[in-house]
Amino acid sequence: MSSNIDNQIICVEKISKFFGSFQALKDVSLSVNIGQRIVICGPSGSGKSTLIRCINGLEQQQGGKIIVDGIVLNDSSDSLTKIKSRVGMVFQQFNLFPHLSVMDNLTLGPMRSKKITKIDAEALAMKYLERVRIPEQASKFPSQLSGGQQQRVAIARSLCMEPAIMLFDEPTSALDPEMIKEVLDVMSELANDGMTMICVTHETGFARGVADTMVFMDDGEIVETAEPEKFFTKPKTRRCQDFLDKILHH
Amino acid sequence: MKKMYLFIALAFILAGCSGNWGWYVVNPTTEGGFVNLKFLLSGLYYTILTSLVAIAISILIGLVVALPALSKNKYLRGINRFYVEIVRAIPILVLILWVYYGLPQVAGITIDVFWAGVIALALSDSAFEAEIFRAGIQSVDKGQYEASHTISLNYLDTMRFVILPQAIRRVLPALGNQLVYMLKMSSLVSVIGMEELTRKANELVVTEYRPLEVYTILVLEYLILILLVSAAVRRLEKKMNTGN
Ligand SMILES: Nc1ncnc2c1ncn2[C@@H]1O[C@H](COP(=O)(O)OP(=O)(O)OP(=O)(O)O)[C@@H](O)[C@H]1O
Numbered sequence: 001m002s003s004n005i006d007n008q009i010i011c012v013e014k015i016s017k018f019f020g021s022f023q024a025l026k027d028v029s030l031s032v033n034i035g036q037r038i039v040i041c042g043p044s045g046s047g048k049s050t051l052i053r054c055i056n057g058l059e060q061q062q063g064g065k066i067i068v069d070g071i072v073l074n075d076s077s078d079s080l081t082k083i084k085s086r087v088g089m090v091f092q093q094f095n096l097f098p099h100l101s102v103m104d105n106l107t108l109g110p111m112r113s114k115k116i117t118k119i120d121a122e123a124l125a126m127k128y129l130e131r132v133r134i135p136e137q138a139s140k141f142p143s144q145l146s147g148g149q150q151q152r153v154a155i156a157r158s159l160c161m162e163p164a165i166m167l168f169d170e171p172t173s174a175l176d177p178e179m180i181k182e183v184l185d186v187m188s189e190l191a192n193d194g195m196t197m198i199c200v201t202h203e204t205g206f207a208r209g210v211a212d213t214m215v216f217m218d219d220g221e222i223v224e225t226a227e228p229e230k231f232f233t234k235p236k237t238r239r240c241q242d243f244l245d246k247i248l249h250h
Numbered sequence: 251m252k253k254m255y256l257f258i259a260l261a262f263i264l265a266g267c268s269g270n271w272g273w274y275v276v277n278p279t280t281e282g283g284f285v286n287l288k289f290l291l292s293g294l295y296y297t298i299l300t301s302l303v304a305i306a307i308s309i310l311i312g313l314v315v316a317l318p319a320l321s322k323n324k325y326l327r328g329i330n331r332f333y334v335e336i337v338r339a340i341p342i343l344v345l346i347l348w349v350y351y352g353l354p355q356v357a358g359i360t361i362d363v364f365w366a367g368v369i370a371l372a373l374s375d376s377a378f379e380a381e382i383f384r385a386g387i388q389s390v391d392k393g394q395y396e397a398s399h400t401i402s403l404n405y406l407d408t409m410r411f412v413i414l415p416q417a418i419r420r421v422l423p424a425l426g427n428q429l430v431y432m433l434k435m436s437s438l439v440s441v442i443g444m445e446e447l448t449r450k451a452n453e454l455v456v457t458e459y460r461p462l463e464v465y466t467i468l469v470l471e472y473l474i475l476i477l478l479v480s481a482a483v484r485r486l487e488k489k490m491n492t493g494n
């Protein structure tokens with residue numbers, strides 16, 4: 001794993017996050033290079049979601065520093081606005097806008113926040129709908145699509161903002177088993193095209209095939225960082241070993 | 251059920267016609283009765299106009315008052331609570347009297363009967379509209395805000411394009427109920443002389459000395475109006491539900 005500073009696109013330095021008196025993140029640091037594909041795993045409640053939500057400003061950390069694509073994330077709404085448009089995010093529950101058609105879901109962001117014309121936004125939307133292989137669903141509403149299709153629309157919606165980084169928070173956890181593959185395939189293609197990605201997922205097949213770095217979190221800390229092969233075959237810590245035993249032979 | 255009420259009302263009228271009630275005052279087959287009936291019905295115009303304008307204004311005020319209630323800032327939330335609690339504490343009739351007789355003096359303006367009535371009704375109703383909108387907006391999943399965040403929408407765009415369209419759909423039945431409520435409350439503006447249904451009835455009672463017959467017609471006027479509006483609201487509701 002090369003950690004070349006010139007290539008660095010995300011720098012998380014010793015951030016902490018408290019919910020009331022409960023500490024969800026404890027001095028967490030993470031460096032991500034352009035094109036790097038990180039998979040984060042760990043037990044429920046270990047702080048995986050909280051960490052990636054801090055990176056796009058959905059949560060505000062209390063200590064430490066976050067720099068994304070050269071922008072220091074601080075209290076100014078200006079930095080937040082800039083970072084929002086550089087970081088895409090896909091949620092477990094899709095969070096599509098149910099009252100808007102697929103096309104309108106995709107064009108809303110570019111038209112309102114980037115002031116792109118409707119025609120250009122629709123062209124952009126079609127380009128990314130083709131990328132996630134559902135251009136024929138453009139005029140439907142989210143409720144008329146399968147879970148897998150909805151998640152692909154959500155991915156396309158993020159891509160329409162042309163982000164530098166994509167965050168995925170358990171994108172396949174809410175899907176029926178037969179739909180998981182179609183979403184993972186889209187994510188793999190995205191990775192092949194060079195997208196910088198941080199994925200919280202327990203899909204070990206995807207992690208082995210796509211990730212170049214595995215991060216294991218437990219109890220608000222990053223416990224282990226390793227290449228996938230080493231991570232899955234020779235984890236360094238007891239906690240990681242226990243976790244892998246659970247997810248590999250459940 | 252509602253047909254039954256109508257039958258009972260109709261039976262009363264017919265019974266009255268044959269007895270020694272004074273139904274002649276509103277008997278459309280006589281010239282005097284026809285004129286009186288027309289006089290009573292002419293109040294419909296201001297009852298409907300007042301209610302529609304008042305509900306439109308109160309929805310707008312309600313929306314503006316609801317938004318600070320959703321803020322993380324406790325002072326903004328405080329402003330919302332203050333407004334809602336104060337307005338809800340004032341009886342509508344009192345507000346109507348104050349807006350018509352008091353406000354012109356305080357503000358140094360002249361307000362005609364129509365606008366005084368509309369403003370008082372709208373203000374009074376706005377607190378309820380605000381509560382309805384607050385509940386509707388709060389019922390929208392927080393994932394919708396997060397998704398809006400990730401596509402870089404600002405606060406106003408998030409509300410306008412994502413949250414409010416969903417919230418309004420959900421509060422439509424409640425808004426329909428408020429309209430029905432408003433139609434009934436509008437009878438109170440008769441006290442300041444707005445020529446709506448109730449005022450017309452009062453005026454006719456003074457000239458004809460037939461309160462029983464005139465007020466029975468008044469009851470029927472409101473009954474039919476409200477039943478029609480309720481049915482329309484329910485129909486709209488059904489349509490919205492199947493469209494979703
Ligand atoms: N908004 C919140 N308020 C209070 N506590 C929270 C909040 N969000 C998260 N937490 C707590 O912070 C801890 C970390 O949560 P987080 O969602 O980051 O875990 P996770 O690793 O993503 O877990 P999962 O695999 O279940 O998604 C948990 O104990 C959780 O209960």
Ligand SMILES: [Mg+2]
Binds near residue numbers: 049170
């Ligand atoms: Mg999580």
